[in-house]
Amino acid sequence: MNWDAGLPLLILSSSLLPGLVIFFLPEERVATRTTLNLGGALLKLVLVGVMVWGVFHGHHYETRMPLLPGLDLVLRADAEAVLFVTLSTVLWLVTTVYAIGYLEDSPHRSRFFGFFSLCVTATVGVALAGNLITFLLFYELLTLATYPLIVHRGTEVARQAGRTYLTYTIAGGALLLVGTVWIYSLAGSLEFTHRGFVAELVDTHRAALIVIFVLLIAGLGVKAALVPLHGWLPQAMVAPAPVSALLHAVAVVKAGAFGIVRVVDDVFGVEVAANLGVTGPLAAVAAVTIIYGSLRALFQDDLKRRLAFSTISQVSYIILGIAIVGPAATIGGLVHLVHQGVMKITLFFCAGNLAETLGIHKISEMNGVGRRMPWTMAAFTISALGMVGVPPLAGFISKWYLGLGALDAGQGWVVFVLAGSSLLNAGYFLPILYAAWFKAPPDAWPAERTWGSRETFWLLLAPPVVTALLTLAAGLLASAPFSPLQWARFITAQEYMP
Amino acid sequence: MAILLPLVGALVCFLWPRRSVPLGLVTAIGVVTCVAGLGWQVVVLGTQRYAVGGWGAPLGIDLYADGLSLLMLMVTAGVGLGISAYSTSYFERKQSALFWPLWLFLWAALNALFLSADIFNLYVTLELLGLAAVALVALAGGADALTSAMRYLLVSLLGSLFYLLGVALLYHSFGSVDMAILAQRMEPSPAVWAAIGLMSAGLLLKTALFPLHFWLPPAHASAPAPVSALLSALVVKASFYILLRLWLEVFPPGNVALGQLLGLLGAAAVLWGGIQALRQTRLKLLIAYSTVAQLGYFFLAFPLGTATAWKGTLYLLLSHALAKAAMFMAAGNIIRFGGHDRIADLDRVAHRLPLTVTAFALAGISIIGLPPSGGFIGKWLLLDAALRAGQWWWVVILILGGLLAAAYVFKVIGYAFTQAGVLQETRTVPTIMEWVALALALGAILLGLFAPWPLALMEIGLPFGRESAG
Numbered sequence: 010m011n012w013d014a015g016l017p018l019l020i021l022s023s024s025l026l027p028g029l030v031i032f033f034l035p036e037e038r039v040a041t042r043t044t045l046n047l048g049g050a051l052l053k054l055v056l057v058g059v060m061v062w063g064v065f066h067g068h069h070y071e072t073r074m075p076l077l078p079g080l081d082l083v084l085r086a087d088a089e090a091v092l093f094v095t096l097s098t099v100l101w102l103v104t105t106v107y108a109i110g111y112l113e114d115s116p117h118r119s120r121f122f123g124f125f126s127l128c129v130t131a132t133v134g135v136a137l138a139g140n141l142i143t144f145l146l147f148y149e150l151l152t153l154a155t156y157p158l159i160v161h162r163g164t165e166v167a168r169q170a171g172r173t174y175l176t177y178t179i180a181g182g183a184l185l186l187v188g189t190v191w192i193y194s195l196a197g198s199l200e201f202t203h204r205g206f207v208a209e210l211v212d213t214h215r216a217a218l219i220v221i222f223v224l225l226i227a228g229l230g231v232k233a234a235l236v237p238l239h240g241w242l243p244q245a246m247v248a249p250a251p252v253s254a255l256l257h258a259v260a261v262v263k264a265g266a267f268g269i270v271r272v273v274d275d276v277f278g279v280e281v282a283a284n285l286g287v288t289g290p291l292a293a294v295a296a297v298t299i300i301y302g303s304l305r306a307l308f309q310d311d312l313k314r315r316l317a318f319s320t321i322s323q324v325s326y327i328i329l330g331i332a333i334v335g336p337a338a339t340i341g342g343l344v345h346l347v348h349q350g351v352m353k354i355t356l357f358f359c360a361g362n363l364a365e366t367l368g369i370h371k372i373s374e375m376n377g378v379g380r381r382m383p384w385t386m387a388a389f390t391i392s393a394l395g396m397v398g399v400p401p402l403a404g405f406i407s408k409w410y411l412g413l414g415a416l417d418a419g420q421g422w423v424v425f426v427l428a429g430s431s432l433l434n435a436g437y438f439l440p441i442l443y444a445a446w447f448k449a450p451p452d453a454w455p456a457e458r459t460w461g462s463r464e465t466f467w468l469l470l471a472p473p474v475v476t477a478l479l480t481l482a483a484g485l486l487a488s489a490p491f492s493p494l495q496w497a498r499f500i501t502a503q504e505y506m507p
Numbered sequence: 508m509a510i511l512l513p514l515v516g517a518l519v520c521f522l523w524p525r526r527s528v529p530l531g532l533v534t535a536i537g538v539v540t541c542v543a544g545l546g547w548q549v550v551v552l553g554t555q556r557y558a559v560g561g562w563g564a565p566l567g568i569d570l571y572a573d574g575l576s577l578l579m580l581m582v583t584a585g586v587g588l589g590i591s592a593y594s595t596s597y598f599e600r601k602q603s604a605l606f607w608p609l610w611l612f613l614w615a616a617l618n619a620l621f622l623s624a625d626i627f628n629l630y631v632t633l634e635l636l637g638l639a640a641v642a643l644v645a646l647a648g649g650a651d652a653l654t655s656a657m658r659y660l661l662v663s664l665l666g667s668l669f670y671l672l673g674v675a676l677l678y679h680s681f682g683s684v685d686m687a688i689l690a691q692r693m694e695p696s697p698a699v700w701a702a703i704g705l706m707s708a709g710l711l712l713k714t715a716l717f718p719l720h721f722w723l724p725p726a727h728a729s730a731p732a733p734v735s736a737l738l739s740a741l742v743v744k745a746s747f748y749i750l751l752r753l754w755l756e757v758f759p760p761g762n763v764a765l766g767q768l769l770g771l772l773g774a775a776a777v778l779w780g781g782i783q784a785l786r787q788t789r790l791k792l793l794i795a796y797s798t799v800a801q802l803g804y805f806f807l808a809f810p811l812g813t814a815t816a817w818k819g820t821l822y823l824l825l826s827h828a829l830a831k832a833a834m835f836m837a838a839g840n841i842i843r844f845g846g847h848d849r850i851a852d853l854d855r856v857a858h859r860l861p862l863t864v865t866a867f868a869l870a871g872i873s874i875i876g877l878p879p880s881g882g883f884i885g886k887w888l889l890l891d892a893a894l895r896a897g898q899w900w901w902v903v904i905l906i907l908g909g910l911l912a913a914a915y916v917f918k919v920i921g922y923a924f925t926q927a928g929v930l931q932e933t934r935t936v937p938t939i940m941e942w943v944a945l946a947l948a949l950g951a952i953l954l955g956l957f958a959p960w961p962l963a964l965m966e967i968g969l970p971f972g973r974e975s976a977g
Contacts, residue, residue: 076884076958077959078959120861142878150878150879153872157924160921163925168924175913179875182877186890187890190887190891
């Protein structure tokens with residue numbers, strides 16, 4: 010097997026193999042486990058770096074093995090895959106560091122990190138999948154790998170949340186499966202191709218294609234938390250903070266959103282989808298989700314729940330960007346895939362720090378916390394402002410392109426959705442910032458732990474600071490080569506090139 | 508050889524009960540080697556026909572091996588090896604002396620059945636199989652086991668009787684019991700239809716297709732763990748195999764109504780078995796009802812009748828054999844460890860047996876049909892066949908069945924993630940019992956990743972050649 014064909018497989022194995030080994034490690038082998046975790050994460054980062062460089066220089070990375078006669082398992086590094094793979098690899102490294110700090114001395118760590126690695130493997134598989142059946146395989150694997158992480162704490166609430174999660178995702182997976190088999194039986198192929206592979210069926214099987222589209226989007230929409238399929242996400246907040254961070258920023262929610270991007274762009278192709286008249290309703294659903302998520306977020310006092318509803322709202326920006334047919338909007342959606350991930354993971358890290366260090370879970374307990382934990386809250390502030398869309402932060406770039414794209418496509422109503430959502434974002438983030446920085450701190454925190462002179466354990470502090478810097482960088486350096494924005498342009502150029 | 512060896516082994520074990528464990532194990536390994544040898548022959552040289560005693564059809568007994576029988580032999584060998592390894596530590600000495608001869612005898616019967624080329628020989632082996640299986644169920648002792656063994660015996664005899672009547676009718680009409688000859692002479696007539704009806708009914712009873720499944724859950728649940736594994740994984744498949752052979756090679760084509768009926772019953776089994784499994788409070792009964800549901804899937808191919816559908820069914824059959832054996836073994840470990848199989852009290856046990864729980868979970872993935880697993884491949888093929896045939900209602904059944912399976916599998920697995928304290932009084936589970944369960948479950952998963960190879964095997968001798976050409 011030569012290098013170009015083996016690289017995607019290597020990238021998968023760099024988290025799969027350490028994960029499998031970790032399962033068998035005794036609980037007390039902390040050093041070995043940490044080495045394996047970080048080693049795998051770093052190795053993956055290097056490999057992905059090589060791949061980004063290679064793809065930019067025209068290399069074609071593809072691993073292919075037969076699954077069924079006429080159907081292959083395909084891992085391929087096209088531009089979209091690279092975007093998502095890079096995101097998940099970088100954030101995995103950061104989250105691993107965070108999780109090592111967060112879970113210090115808690116039980117079942119081998120189990121946790123084992124499934125954690127499997128989860129990332131599945132996410133990378135989702136990203137690299139070169140056809141719909143490979144995508145489906147890793148998508149289901151992701152469901153299975155995240156379930157143990159959600160119920161990790163083992164409390165009755167956690168198990169209830171796990172059951173809800175499974176009910177939603179397995180049902181969603183079933184819809185996706187039906188859609189996949191159906192489209193295979195019609196088109197005889199499942200390969201992702203720019204501009205889709207069903208164009209010749211539009212005239213003969215119009216109704217079937219619309220139903221298939223609905224099936225696929227509904228199956229993916231469960232994970233992407235499209236209203237009304239979002240019910241599991243706020244409940245899943247009982248998971249440990251690193252899991253929530255991963256779930257919201259990279260793994261599950263993103264896998265759903267990325268899947269929708271794939272279906273619209275590479276299964277149907279934007280023109281065919283627009284011709285079928287399915288993009289309009291999809292945009293409408295996304296718009297409703299954006300507004301609904303923001304509204305619900307306004308009324309949550311639990312910090313993680315507010316962030317969860319904010320995720321529901323923000324992820325639909327990606328879908329909205331894809332569903333407004335037009336280059337600029339597509340750029341906005343794709344770039345938000347990265348931006349939302351970086352920003353949301355910071356917010357969840359910060360929420361975890363507050364809970365671990367001071368025992369703060371509610372927004373009403375956050376008065377004056379900025380003075381006690383300045384670094385954490387600084388990171389939080391940058392990301393929150395980014396979410397609102399304050400220039401020059403990452404979120405602004407996404408919204409700018411989305412608005413531009415909507416106007417290009419003659420869909421002015423989207424601008425109102427964006428403006429309304431930004432207002433609502435401000436409505437639920439700014440009071441937190443105000444309380445944290447300007448209100449007087451209480452006499453005692455709910456449950457304070459101290460780490461010498463530092464505000465918190467350094468393993469917990471470093472990750473959010475790093476990701477907050479990434480948020481800044483993604484906005485300030487948006488025009489630099491290899492920035493998420495440039496990459497999104499690169500992808501979009503391929504999609505819309507005549 | 509594949510038949511003789513376990514037979515001899517059974518005799519030897521019977522004669523020297525004290526040495527039965529090592530002798531049995533050696534026999535098991537020997538049989539696996541023989542099957543591998545036969546496999547090599549079939550793959551390299553094509554189908555094999557062997558006339559016992561050199562007489563040949565239509566006078567003597569013919570043995571015949573093609574891809575289908577080879578596949579059945581191999582899965583039997585794989586599961587059989589696992590069961591043998593598992594049983595070395597499962598049974599106490601006294602039971603062990605009874606178990607080994609019976610089990611090897613059963614294995615011989617299974618192998619003979621898969622190699623038989625005529626329908627009377629099939630009857631003989633089926634009957635032997637049934638008797639050995641009944642004796643094994645009774646091995647657990649106790650009133651429960653004896654009652655269900657008795658019921659199983661009656662069902663088994665009744666099923667064989669129906670089948671034998673059908674054989675007699677066919678022999679009377681066409682003067683032969685060889686399948687190849689029958690297939691040539693076959694022409695529709697009332698006697699043939701009666702024969703088909705009788706034979707099918709008998710086999711369906713033995714395969715426990717809904718609503719003839721009533722005997723299966725108690726029999727499978729009350730037997731010792733390796734026996735349950737054996738029954739669910741292999742024995743019910745034997746009668747299904749006969750039905751499949753007859754359907755594909757002997758019965759005249761074109762009985763659409765019967766196919767649809769079988770499909771409907773299969774669908775009912777999938778749903779009913781799934782719902783019943785979900786309602787069980789005991790682990791082994793849950794697994795047994797899951798078998799009822801899974802058997803239902805096999806019959807969904809009859810109304811479709813395309814090569815893809817048959818292959819999907821066979822694939823499901825293979826992966827179910829591995830997965831279900833793993834599940835029953837996992838349940839056996841849990842019972843050995845905690846002394847009970849009440850699902851609601853599983854949490855304490857689950858924490859201490861991570862390998863067993865993993866085995867159960869992996870097997871569960873295949874049973875649900877999630878990728879990557881053999882179950883997924885099987886379902887994919889069936890779904891594909893159903894959609895291509897335009898019979899979308901089977902798609903609904905397949906999906907619903909998967910959802911039900913997910914519900915009952917995760918009902919069990921959920922208990923692995925509770926905060927239960929450590930149980931004080933614990934009995935240890937031999938390591939080999941945990942690893943065998945895990946190995947079989949892994950096999951079911953790997954089937955999902957290496958599908959082209961078994962699928963190619965199915966083409967040897969082309970039992971479904973007519974369809975795949977068209």
